[in-house]
Amino acid sequence: MPNTTLTWETTGQWNAGFDFGFLGNRLNGTIDVYLQNTKDLLLDRQLPIVSGFNQIKSNVGKTRNKGLELTLNSLNINNKNFTWSTDLMMYTNKEEIVELYNGKEDDPGSSWFIGEAINVFYDYKKIGIWQDTPEDRAEMEKFNQNGSNFTPGTIRLWDNGDYKITSEDRVIQGQQRPKVILSLNNTFRYKDFDFSFFFEGNFGAMIKNNISYLNQAHRNGNVKVDYWTPTNPTNAFPRPIEGVDYLPYYETLHYEKSDFIKLRNVTLGYTIPSHITKKWDISRCRVYVQAQNSWMWTNFTGVDPESALNKDVDGTYAGYTRPTPSTWLVGLNISF
Numbered sequence: 001m002p003n004t005t006l007t008w009e010t011t012g013q014w015n016a017g018f019d020f021g022f023l024g025n026r027l028n029g030t031i032d033v034y035l036q037n038t039k040d041l042l043l044d045r046q047l048p049i050v051s052g053f054n055q056i057k058s059n060v061g062k063t064r065n066k067g068l069e070l071t072l073n074s075l076n077i078n079n080k081n082f083t084w085s086t087d088l089m090m091y092t093n094k095e096e097i098v099e100l101y102n103g104k105e106d107d108p109g110s111s112w113f114i115g116e117a118i119n120v121f122y123d124y125k126k127i128g129i130w131q132d133t134p135e136d137r138a139e140m141e142k143f144n145q146n147g148s149n150f151t152p153g154t155i156r157l158w159d160n161g162d163y164k165i166t167s168e169d170r171v172i173q174g175q176q177r178p179k180v181i182l183s184l185n186n187t188f189r190y191k192d193f194d195f196s197f198f199f200e201g202n203f204g205a206m207i208k209n210n211i212s213y214l215n216q217a218h219r220n221g222n223v224k225v226d227y228w229t230p231t232n233p234t235n236a237f238p239r240p241i242e243g244v245d246y247l248p249y250y251e252t253l254h255y256e257k258s259d260f261i262k263l264r265n266v267t268l269g270y271t272i273p274s275h276i277t278k279k280w281d282i283s284r285c286r287v288y289v290q291a292q293n294s295w296m297w298t299n300f301t302g303v304d305p306e307s308a309l310n311k312d313v314d315g316t317y318a319g320y321t322r323p324t325p326s327t328w329l330v331g332l333n334i335s336f
Contacts, residue, residue: 001053011038029072036065046110061100067093087185119176125158126252128235129228153228153239155249173255179204198265207258209302258305260298266291284335292327
């Protein structure tokens with residue numbers, strides 16, 4: 001559906017930076033802070049489906065981004081035979097909607113809320129699984145009297161206290177972009193040997209991990225999950241139902257934190273002494289072994305939180321992703 005009133009987005013920004021160095025510049029770094037205001041955002045605004053279109057590209061309101069970038073470099077040890085240096089980087093950003101097309105009012109249909117990031121997940125929230133206990137049965141009965149159909153083993157949702165599951169019970173689960181990115185690099189040199197390792201961390205984002213579509217009880221039941229059964233009263237996954245692929249409120253199972261730490265690079269090298277290489281008319285010769293993306297920490301249950309997060313931000317489903325490949329190299333650097 002065309003929109004002839006579209007215009008460019010407009011952004012105004014200010015930055016302030018501070019560079020410093022201490023101890024003969026063995027400890028140095030940079031601190032940058034910024035504030036960015038954008039208006040006339042180009043976003044897909046939802047339309048009533050009776051119009052024949054479900055969305056239209058529009059200029060929508062204003063946003064604000066403010067953040068901090070910190071870089072630290074230190075030479076921890078420096079002597080004839082041994083050196084050790086460290087590089088640390090931190091980036092943090094807070095994105096928030098300041099105004100929408102209707103002013104300071106939220107637009108729940110588009111999952112846009114004043115004071116929140118643009119890309120958030122707004123849905124019902126799973127707080128557990130209904131158990132086959134007198135207490136849970138009494139609570140279920142209160143909901144069922146208001147139109148619900150909860151039974152032991154079904155998903156239990158957060159409720160605002162009125163014992164009615166309505167659109168008013170949806171909450172903001174989290175945002176799609178990370179709040180903090182960290183990286184840490186250490187480099188060591190001992191005589192002719194060198195060793196380095198580089199970590200990267202990503203924190204504060206959420207993924208809609210639709211790989212749980214595979215976890216259903218019927219034709220897609222090919223992933224082992226912790227199903228609720230009368231003898232396994234778990235709060236992880238609802239009871240399986242023969243012939244049913246999509247259990248009530250199954251999408252509440254998809255929201256997961258995407259926090260991860262990756263060991264991006266580990267390198268061990270050895271430079272052959274010059275009194276040996278000059279016999280071969282070589283000025284420098286270094287052999288090394290390198291491992292890339294060899295280790296990861298995360299509580300994400302999908303394949304790779306990094307590739308899944310990138311897909312989620314792009315607006316596509318995040319479950320079916322390829323992992324970041326691990327690469328192992330043996331190399332030789334020669335200078336003549």
